[in-house]
Amino acid sequence: MNRAGLVFAGLLAVLIPLSLLAGRVWIDPLSAKGASATLILMELRLPRAVLAVVIGGGLGAAGAAMQGYLRNPLADPGLFGIAPTAALGAVASFWFGPLLPPWIASWSLPAFALAGAALAMALLALIAGRSLSDGAAGAGGGIALFTLAGLMIASLAGALTALAITLSPSAFALSQIVMWLNGALTDRSWNEVWIAAPLVLVGLGALGFAARALDALTLGEEAARSLGVDPRALLWLLIAGIGLTVGASVAVAGIIGFVGLIVPHLVRPLTDRMPSSLILPSALAGGCLVLVADCAVRIAPFVTELRLGIALSLIGAPFFLWLLLRLRRGDL
């Protein structure tokens, strides 16, 4: 593990125990012996903390891989329509879930969300993949096309989600959908952890396999191909890796934006800036970020708990602006 990996692994080791103590009910680690304290810790806060780390890890690594692939420090899985389409899949499951046999129905939400994420990645690959494998297009054209295709997919998914909301079958379904769209980790249990963790781990594995090819892509697409990078294989690894990590996180927590954008920028200065050096540390840093943000919304003095997705967007949007300004100055 490189320096950045060690830093964020150490930070995570400190943050996880701390996060277990924080909440509406503060638990004193020295005197917490009661059954209710154990229950709060083991059944509420620990799964929530683990889920925050799993989701943050997946989103952080997906962001690092996406920035490496697009050779662009402003890339984020959320900006390219993947998270919105996963959310559309989840919303669709509120519609179609009841029609499915009961043994499938409980899995329909994560399954639909994952299918949505995969669909978005496949669409991106279809539209932009061609330009990326044609040497004539050049990296610039490829990136512009990828970005615009992602925006198109995101707005289409947004429109279809809005349609699903307007036509929602019942007031209960409506509130479910809306709550769901603003991602949160409230009341999540070990169930969600068991759904998301394996998928995120497999996704991280796929991104790990893609890491070296992403390094070669630093030289540009033509030079990377001349080094033996297979653009199609790389694209499919990323579709699998980003689809699984982002899809899994949307499946259990709704849309949590900007993690993939912010995290690689926190990690990059501590590394040699190669995409492969960023992926694991970005996973760890993503875990830290989501864990901290989730603790913050838990203890923030609002009437109801602030939604995690909203909180991260409130942090993320100004951060994006700051990145744009740095990019304009040529510091990025």
Place this chain on the structure above:
Amino acid sequence: MARLTATDLAVRRGGRRVVEPLSFALEPGTLTAICGPNGAGKSSLLMALAGLLAADAGEAALDGQSLRALPAKRRARAIGYLPQEGSLAWDIAVQSLVALGRYPHGDAESEAGARAVAAALADTGLEDLARRPVSQLSGGERARALLARVLAGQPQRILADEPLAALDLAHQLRMMSHLTRRAHAAKEGVVLVLHDLSVAMNHADRALVLDKGRLIADGPPEEALAPSVIERVWGVKARWLGAPAQRALISDLPQPTHP
């Protein structure tokens, strides 16, 4: 030995034939220059010779094996390709950049890989700059670092697309003496797309002249870049002055004879 051949090789790009069927064999140990006016198909031919563009007809082959049929990593170990565009996505250190050349070998972290990277850095005089971020290099240092990346892969062939573009005179000469040395080191071969005909004349062992995708001349530069060929292809009346290997091209008329 790495004999690079084109057999009735034609290349199509963007729906248009940019290289018409042409055949030649490039022997190892030679420096070959591909010359021609803008849009003649030089870069496309070079990319096809590197196995990066599919042949529209015929084939490009290395030691008789079709490049497109070779596994990508094996092809990459045999042929080092230096594109004209040298933009880097991330501000990495020179050392990391050069180590990317080991990608097809998959051994950047092993001893053999480290030795090849160190040799490439030494060969291009970049040892002292190894830890420096690429953004802090001068244009000449940067071009050398990009070349070192190719050298680190220890290819049998080096194909470079206008490696002298954006280099000042001293760096041009340095780069050419470097590439000439690589070419004449028995097993290697170098193929360059060159715009500067004087450089091609003075440094190349052989010149291929392309015009509108057709091979117009092929031979020692004294013949392939003869004034008659230059007039026919570039539409410029010109003559060579000076002693062999120190030739300079003087155009007699400033205005082209082409309509």
